Amino acid sequence: xxxERMADQPGDxxxxxxxxxxxxxxxxxxxxxxxxxxxxxxLDAIDRDILQILHADGRASIxxxxxxxxxxxxNAYARINRLIDDGVIRGFGARINHERAGQGASAYITLKxxxxxxxxxxxxxxxxxxxxxxxxxxGDFDVLLLVHTPDNRALRELVLTRLQSIPEVLSTxxxxxFEEDALESSASTESVAEPER
Numbered sequence: 001x002x003x004e005r006m007a008d009q010p011g012d013x014x015x016x017x018x019x020x021x022x023x024x025x026x027x028x029x030x031x032x033x034x035x036x037x038x039x040x041x042x043l044d045a046i047d048r049d050i051l052q053i054l055h056a057d058g059r060a061s062i063x064x065x066x067x068x069x070x071x072x073x074x075n076a077y078a079r080i081n082r083l084i085d086d087g088v089i090r091g092f093g094a095r096i097n098h099e100r101a102g103q104g105a106s107a108y109i110t111l112k113x114x115x116x117x118x119x120x121x122x123x124x125x126x127x128x129x130x131x132x133x134x135x136x137x138x139g140d141f142d143v144l145l146l147v148h149t150p151d152n153r154a155l156r157e158l159v160l161t162r163l164q165s166i167p168e169v170l171s172t173x174x175x176x177x178f179e180e181d182a183l184e185s186s187a188s189t190e191s192v193a194e195p196e197r
Contacts, residue, residue, distance in 0.1 A: 010073070038085070041082075046069050047083065050080060053065050054092070059092075105149045105155045106176075106177035106180060107147055107174050107176050108177065109147060109176055110140075110145055110172065111142060113143060113170060115166075122134060128145075128158060129158070130149045132147065132148055155174070
């Protein structure tokens with residue numbers, strides 16, 4: 001009886017049902033502000049051409065980019081660095097054949113999460129091995145996660161042990177990928193090499 005009286009005390013938030021084994025709601029920790037990008041500047045036709053070239057080949061040299069868009073190497077270099085500084089180009093990376101790289105199991109995983117916990121969940125998803133794309137979405141679920149793992153056993157371990165142990169994750173659904181074709185390389189920020197003189 002004493003426990004029932006305590007649950008009825010003002011300030012106790014016992015009104016929302018909790019899943020078995022899940023901790024109750026907790027106060028979110030303050031987060032440092034995310035870095036602010038400058039206001040976006042309008043892109044001209046040359047900027048768009050540069051983006052198209054680098055999208056197709058992130059290893060294109062400054063010289064080849066400059067020749068293809070008909071500007072000087074210094075101009076191409078300055079434009080690319082401005083696009084990086086403005087956050088238009090997030091980085092350069094490699095397109096990976098995950099199966100040949102020893103990651104034979106891929107899946108999209110949908111997650112329903114506790115309301116207003118996106119930043120906390122995102123930080124934990126970024127730390128997952130094999131996570132390659134994370135998106136906050138609208139619809140029947142809240143988050144879409146793409147993962148690549150060595151095999152189905154590792155995938156099962158990631159979902160059942162790692163994902164479902166995140167307190168803010170309410171439910172998951174796993175969609176196995178039978179075949180994929182990456183249209184865009186993943187990004188990791190680097191600066192562009194100095195122009196040749």
